Amino acid sequence: MSSGIVKTMVTTLVGLVLGGGIALVIVLNVSGDEKNGDAQTIDEIVEHSYQTSEITTDLQDGSFVRIQFQIVTDSDDAKEEIAKREFQLKNILIKELSVMKAEDFKSGLGNLEDVIQLKLNELMTNGKITDVYTISKILQ
16 A cells, blocks of 8 residues: 555544544533533422322222322423323322222332322323422321
8 A cells, every 4th residue: 555545544543533532522521511401490390390189089998098299390381281181190099099008108108109200201292290299198
């Protein structure tokens, strides 16, 4: 091979390696900034939250529970959608609570919130549910 072709290949290779390195640094820095920006402020949480009506249903052991949730979404569109889907939320709750006992309910409230969030996100088409908070509960 002639020395001109070798110089061209080496220059091209060095350029590609430098370009790849610069691109990698840019992608890693931009991705890191986006992750930090995902945290919602308290004002955004309140703005994108939907408060359910109180729901009363029975548990497997015959006890009754009255419960209410604050559902946090990632956008106004998602908040509007979850308001329209409250009947589906009630259906999910009735199904989940009907297999729980009073002692399960007392210790497994976090699990119930996670299940609600997961099942609602499966239904959502505009945005997603970021958190579910229990804001009222009475167990009888």
